[in-house]
Amino acid sequence: MKLDLQEIETFLQVVELGSVSLAAERLGVVKSVVSKRLSDLERRLGAKLLYRSTRKVTPTESGLQFYPRAKAALAALHEAAELASLDDSGLCGSLRILAPMSFGTLWLAPLLAEFMQQHPRIQLALQLDDRISDFEREGYDLCLRVSHLRDSALIARELAPSPRVLCCSPAYAQRHGLPQRPEQILYHACIGYSNVATSQVWSFERLDAPGEPLNLSPSGRFTSNNGEAMRDMAMAGLGLAVLPVFIVQRQLDEGSLQVLEPGVRPTDNWIHALYPRSRRASPKVLALCDFLQQRLANPPWQQRL
Structure with missing residues (x-):
């Protein structure tokens, strides 16, 4: 039996993406090419590998058995080819x-x-x-x-x-004051990160007892799944935010944001x-x-x- 690597790769992509259209997009070919490769592979193997409907593509029992072995074999082949190419030209x-x-x-x-x-x-x-x-x-x-x-x-x-910091804008601090104790954070407007969970949990460690955790569940008017959007809202004075230093280091240097440490600091990621x-x-x-x-x-x- 002579197998075609393009057909196998196409089959793996279709199973992983669950769609002929998405597989075609990933592989950079038209849908008809993907369909032909799948049909040719099934003909070579003498087995039906996929159930196809207008909504999705799912593997048959034969397809489920073929998939992990084909994926492992193709990965091993790619690794062998890559190792063979490690000459003076490098990776x-x-x-x-x-x-x-x-x-x-x-x-x-x-x-x-x-x-x-x-x-x-x-x-x-x-x-x-x-x-x-x-x-x-x-x-x-x-x-x-x-x-x-x-x-x-x-x-x-x-x-x-x-490392992360609890921060806000100087304008927010002037209007609303700053929390002096951890529980006072809950009385402030807080900017949430919506990519973690629907309910916000901020994790801190106590400055006077490093390693001792403290979790708070703040609330506020704004949440986002992007740290730069959260940073910009904090700069606009809309509340406190816990953000990675790599996002806010320039703003901290410039003074458009300031660090708060009301007896705690955010745990590092x-x-x-x-x-x-x-x-x-x-x-x-x-x-x-x-x-x-x-x-x-x-x-x-x-x-x-």
Whole structure:
């Protein structure tokens, strides 16, 4: 039996995306090409792999059995090809990366440009999105997150700490005063991050007892799934906000925002690089992780505090 790698790759994309149209878009071909590749693959195997309807595509029992083995075999083949290409020309191939919007625009993009200059045979596709997604299913090689992680199905590599601050504008402080004790935060208008949960929970540690946690559930008139939008609302005097220093370091330097420490400070997050446990990271993924970890060993935003 002679198998076609394009047909197998197309099948994997259709299963992962659940759609012929989305797979065609991802692969850069028209829908008819995807349909033909699927039909040819089924004919080669002598088995029906997919149920197709006007709304979605789902794998048959045969398709469910074929999918994980085909995915593992194709990943192993790509890894072998990549290792074989590691000659004097260095790393090569494509990388699809998912990262948060603000971190991506403010800090990550310049670092990726430097990485690409060092490895001219690497092609990068960077998707910036603050939502938490199933990045493996969506075909990304690497996902960067700024958070506390609890997902044991992922391999997480810590790249750098991401300190956060409780802040507001000087104008807000002048109009409403500043909280002197942690519980007084609840009496202030607070700007929430809607990407975490519908109800806001701010996590702090006490200054007089480091490591002792304190959780508060503030409320306010504005929430957003983007830190830069939250920062701008805080600068406009609409309330208190807990934000990563990498988003507000310039505003803190300029004085358009000020740090508050009413006996507590926000717990730090970490910048993580994630890839699935289900497959080994490729040399180019590991090389990029090494590069980012090295460049972020002394984060520039920490130096501004």
